Amino acid sequence: MLSGGATQIFVGLHLIHEVTSPQAFAALKELGMKVRCPDRTVATVDHIVPTTDQSRPFSDPLAEEMLLTLEKNCQNHNIKLYGLGSGNQGIVHVIAPELGLTQPGMTVVCGDSHTSTHGAFGAIAFGIGTSQVRDVLATQSLTMNKLKVRRIWIDGQLNQGVYAKDLILHIIKTLGVKGGVGYAYEFAGPAIEALSMEERMTICNMAIEGGARCGYINPDEITFDYLQGRIHSPVGSSWDKAIHWWRKLSSDLDAVYDDEIKFDASKISPTVTWGITPGQGISIEELLPYPESLEDKDKQIAEEAYKYMKLKPGSSIKDVQIDVCFIGSCTNGRLSDLEIAADIVKGNKVAKGVKAFVVPGSEKVANDAISKGLDNVFKDAGFQWREPGCSMCLAMNPDRLNGSQISASSSNRNFKGRQGSANGRTLLMSPAMVAAAAITGKVSDVRNLLTQQS
Amino acid sequence: MEQQNLKDTFPKGCIEKITGSCLVLPGDDIDTDRIIPARFLKCINFESLGEQVFADDRIEKNGSHPFDQTTNKDASILVVNENFGCGSSREHAPQALMRWGIRAIIGQSFAEIFFGNCLALGIPCMTTSASSIRAIQKEIHNQPNQVWKVDIANCLIKNISREWKVNIETGFQEMLLKGQWDTTAQLLSKKNELITTMNKLPYLNNFKSMS
């Protein structure tokens, strides 16, 4: 217990990247301190790296300086850095699970809000600010207030053509972007249990978009299977003991929650955002809402969204013309995402006038995809195949929208200006839906393409 | 002159009250991408962020954005609506606001990470009802340059004639009042407790301690 009633929590895994760490290292230096647990700290570069030519020095001197700073800090403090070309570089939330660093029962933090991703393993994982990064570097701990827990129970199963991304967009659209404030979201139920680890990561990744500080899923056999044999996973007798401990971490069957909400996965359709918050989503069959029909609290932001997005209430999101298609990010830049998209793209061509590109979430994802020939599937269809990084998820690198271009994006945020142009427009959707948009040149129901194929 | 000083000296020690003029920034769900667009995150220190606060919104509004209006130039108290600071965890957002001159924020609600980031800089974010916000906004609108006081000990915001109740969790209030919002020092003081916890965590010893 600390002053103010906050709790001090130990941090089991601290992930750092080039954007939110330099000021924290500078503060540490000012305090004359060293990193408390360098072996519990792992670094990579993702936000600013270019995805075309990654040779050094980068053509952007600021980006180069940020990378040099991270390299120097990691060297000075003995921190493992998975840098470009290491074979394990990538988006921080993609590589830590890949390497087996993220494990059940850990507290995982990173100066990045999508740290909630790691909750898919039954870890308590959340984003922190730079002063907290400093605290964790200095003390391997931070102050935290107790969260309430809301269990989001998902019955049924997702239908064909409907994915984890649609499910989480549906949840956020229903509960709102503020719905989770003060909560941790526990995702549970048959539909969640049926998901692969990669799909579970997509769900937890966007818990933050629903306002929750973190989201998690109880660890089970799927979790353990995923972890077995990864570089940092326990081995031999430690593995058996680890599983024994991990099993005990699951919520008790009679656990009492602060709140419980149920959904039925089988009722969910492909879901797309049309506005400027991730909560402004609609299913592909619906028409865009009239602001008058919305609750008071949603009216103003809806009007603002219509103005910004240049869309009309009462019209269909289907058939909206797309300029740019982006498959990637820590939400949907993993191998299974690329596989699903490649299946849809195969044998088709990107529509005329559309720029489409794929950015694998990590070097490992890229290598695995290449060994399965996915890069050629995309390239043959007219997609660009890029080097790993955050890319156009937030456009701190050369990948960005121009003017009021509109993108179909597998990322997680559609805020004004998010993709690098002050009036660029973003429609969030599943990688399958992005692939469908690339081929048809407009927002399309991917299920129609799937039936054509079968 | 006093106002000018305020802009360059950042919060220190016990924070009991903030005095100054208010700036109204209406709208719900104002996210940190808007407070500081991502391209300005390409920096290794926070120094120039003050000028870049709300950069894109200000360009769009072409001089009429609240952060550009001359009447607001010395404001130190920001008045917002709901879910302010949602989105990315970037501490650049509160840093940009602080470096512009903001020392306290009053609103209907705040995103949690943003709230925590502000607290860590010694900037209180205090909440109040929608009706109080409307009333405060109206008063400011009627007389932009009046002096306001945010009283943290008594949880009030007041001008010369009226006062409104504002809320902050007692824990955070105490941290501000006692000057203990500097979390590093606090955390360091509990070294031994931390070691005890570390010894109990199976993954730190490769699960050897598990039977």
Ligand code: SF4
């Ligand atoms: S992919 Fe996007 S959301 Fe994920 S870490 Fe990178 S910038 Fe953040």
